[in-house]
Amino acid sequence: MNDRTENLLLALPGLLLLVLAFFLPIGQMLVLSVTGPEGPLAPFARFLSDPYYLGILWRTVRLSFLITLICAAIGFPLAYIMTKVGPRLRLWLVVMVILPLMTSVVVRTFGWMVLLSRSGLIPEMLRDMGLVGRNFALMQTETAIVIGMVQVLLPFMALSILGVLTRIDGRLEEAARTMGCSFLQTIRMVVLPLALPGIVAGSLLCFTLSASSFVTPNLLGGTRIQVLAASIYKSVTTTPDWPFAAAQAVILFAGIALVLVPYIKMTGAKHG
Template sequence: MTNRREAWLFLFPGLALLVLGFILPIMRMLVLSVMGPDGVTFEHFARFFQDGYYPSILWRTVRLSLVITALTAAIGFPLAYITSRVGPQARLWLIVMVILPLMTSVVVRTFGWMVLLGRSGPLATMLREMGLVGRSFSLMHTESAIILGMVQVLLPFMVLSLLGVLTRLDPRLEEAARTMGCSFLQTIRRVVLPLSMPGVVAGSLLVFTLSASSFITPSLLGGARIEVLAGSIYKSVTQTLDWNFAAAQSVILFFGLALVLIPYLRLGARHG
């Protein structure tokens, strides 16, 4: 009985922080989403789906998040694999290079992408000098700019999630596969990749949820013409001061992401 009381005593600060910092704000958001001048109403949700503008923003948010997650996994897996197989000193420097961008503000990194992707930036200048694009070419305020910026911002989360799994894999499994006649790519596909699926699933969940809820980088690189749902929520709170509609959009985004994440959760449970 005493041990149970001590356990609850240690758990209480964390549970109190969880309730105050997460559960109560979410409950408040749910209440705001169904509140109107005359009491409980669902007009805010109806307003969202009556016009095709807001569902298109939701679809763009989910679509871009899926693309960003796929590209981050495709780039992060080779980088994490190389990091897990090099010597201790080289691994340390690679981990530092992966973590170093996290020490810089997302806003600063996004402004750096704005310089690179702008009409007078080095990328557009190089392509114009090669004769591949016209004088007015610019990647700014396009979905491609959002994808490039978000992949760079979220790549460390994917790499670190994969690295924690790959470093625990026994290298003798790869040696056994090569001895049995598998090539390097076959060993990666049949041995390393299946065993690293927990890291892939964890990293994908993290990257997808962060990209879907981000609004700073998409707003700066996409501009007002290419809007995501998080940016629309921010605009409803800060510009139109329509807190009820912003809460309704937040609830829709939450449940929309939950529907997309269900297959990932099942895959994660299957792979332990």
């Protein structure tokens, strides 16, 4: 038995599990989306011709990009700080970043519902400071969704960037400072380009998880502010219209794939 056959046999259980748990459901969803009673492409035509559903799609993409941008803006400085502090403090910072992942996303979202409700801590503080009116509310707004999703996804961004920053030779920054670069110039010209793989990887994680997220947007945004995952759930449970729900899921899957494929090709060409 040669090495290729042995490797294939070792990978076979994982491949079978992947086929049963991923490719088979995806295939069934694709078939279901084109087998509706109104015609093979009727669910897609209905989605793409309805301004309401196009608005949901645009909101999903827009919020996902915004959440990803905020996570990158917070995650990069946080990861950079973790590389510059001592080992003991770095350990505690990593624990603080990872700790929210050990709590259910439902529990964390309910915590944000308490903080962002009309009588919650954050609106009350803003009203006491005179920054907002008495009728100000954060719940069931896009702002609430962004706040909750950033808190959920920030660890993925920070840890992705941290893994790259720890491999950067510190002497490169010292050389840049010796050549006359300021701190911000060193960050912009040396650290950021070298940390770009981690930023891209973290951005992909944040964008894909945000675009497909259901619990946090549904609880913080309510029925008035819907994203695509909530629309799919509504089509299944309320109508129920399985072909239309499957068509929405295919559109969501295709949109995420369009983001992932260029990255896979670029990283495959550079890193094998």
